[in-house]
Amino acid sequence: MNEKNDDITFSNLGLKESIIQILSKLDISTPSLIQQKTIPEVLQNKNVVFESETGTGKTFAYLLPLIQNLENCKSNEDKIIILAPTYELASQIKLTASQVTSLKASLFIGGTPIKRQIEVLKDKPQIIIGNPSRILELIHLKKLKTSNVRALVLDEADRLVSVEIADETKKLISTIPCDAQFIACTATLNQNTKHTLKGLFSNLSEIILPKEDILSRKITHYALFAESRDKISTLKSFILAENPEKVLVFTSRADQVENIAQKLQYKKVDCMALHAKTDKKERKAAIDRFRNGKCRILITSDLASRGLDIPGITHIVQMDLPSNEDFFVHRSGRTARAGKSGINVVIGDEYEMRKYAALEKKFGLKVYPKMLYKGKLVNPSDIQDFSEE
The missing domain is CATH 3.40.50.300 (P-loop containing nucleotide triphosphate hydrolases)
Structure with missing residues (x-):
């Protein structure tokens, strides 16, 4: 059984x-x-x-x-x-x-x-x-x-x-x-x-156990194209457009965690950073604030993709794709926990979009291309409709 x-x-x-x-x-x-x-x-x-x-x-x-x-x-x-x-x-x-x-x-x-x-x-x-x-x-x-x-x-x-x-x-x-x-x-x-x-x-x-296909059944996957130099501004625009309740942002490069957080904070976007070199007290403070909802955006490296069981994470944003495919699974799995649904977004350049397409095929996912247009997250096909309004 x-x-x-x-x-x-x-x-x-x-x-x-x-x-x-x-x-x-x-x-x-x-x-x-x-x-x-x-x-x-x-x-x-x-x-x-x-x-x-x-x-x-x-x-x-x-x-x-x-x-x-x-x-x-x-x-x-x-x-x-x-x-x-x-x-x-x-x-x-x-x-x-x-x-x-x-x-x-x-x-x-x-x-x-x-x-x-x-x-x-x-x-x-x-x-x-x-x-x-x-x-x-x-x-x-x-x-x-x-x-x-x-x-x-x-x-x-x-x-x-x-x-x-x-x-x-x-x-x-x-x-x-x-x-x-x-x-x-x-x-x-x-x-x-x-x-x-x-x-x-x-x-x-x-x-x-047989796979429950949580990745495909409970998580909606978006692909958001951006050149490397534009990724952080794309992230900011995405957050403003979607206004997510609780979002966990991943980057493979630990040295980019603080950079992303500082640039968002400069743009008046409240967020916290968590990476391997973060002091233990600061780590705990960041996770506690994120857990209790006092801060709804946490930027982290892959150290937190395992075992970070925080209820209510509605969105995962991956600023790149990890070299280890298992990490993609663990990152995505921070949302849609305990029977709930969630959204996983990959912000990637042309190379990463090809890599994402390969993961889509391997894991049996359905990835929806998205664009930011006039402050909204839309399907590429919707842009023509917007222009005719």
Whole structure:
């Protein structure tokens, strides 16, 4: 069965009443398909790797059963470790965990003073969340014991076993007890990632859901032509024309994030910037302002295309197309979450429009060409109608 059964409840899946009541307060009553498939497997302490599109509830799919198993442990020394490739995703996981359990969850990310994190460990948190390098550092310093780790999660596993950080991830895994439970999840599980994971862990149960075609069914795709030198002014005109409720703007070049934000701000367009070199406090402030609607435009590099789960993003604007096609999927997937619809706009030059056409064919999308004309976003065929008015 590959279709969601709306008659299945969280209780049917084996979750206890206290967790179900918390979910009800969060207005979550029916498990998503990936949750229906994954929760019973994790509750049975199976090693699981699963793939599901963005916005389908992957975090709760592993977090709810792991928390239940951890709460049932007799020892408060037992813990789980959740690895994430970015600060944003790790922070999101911690926030999600704090919503559903009183167990202490703590964040351990590079760039934050390690002495402060060592102090946090003295409170014996049972849910450890962070990036591989910092957690591995704490293990090597003998400040974080792994002998009582019950489960290890790789969230966005494809990134965690990518060339850039694979060594650190593998070294950390080598410190975890052999009988610990292993879980890996991602929205884009390719054969290389799958092969690597099977080499690291045995007896993996695979849960690979059929694509729900969120990219084509829930997201409307626009193509807006602009030469490179005109892209920022085109972005400004698009924002003025569409007046989007909440828009996330992506650029592949981290050094362009501030440039775009400053030029928009100069034109009196309120926006915030977020990139790899942004200070942790500034990152949090930017995301918080964007989340609560105090600022409706966030400019970012691809660091935020993974795991940035902010409700109500109505528009995605891509100022270029990433070299990695998976990043296009993750960028676009920041909108149309939790059953809603959204708009994805690519502002590109001639080369990027050809590349976009190739993605249109590969992913089975329908891309609508658009133009800015007299302060409005229109179809190219509409311009003749405007001129005859």
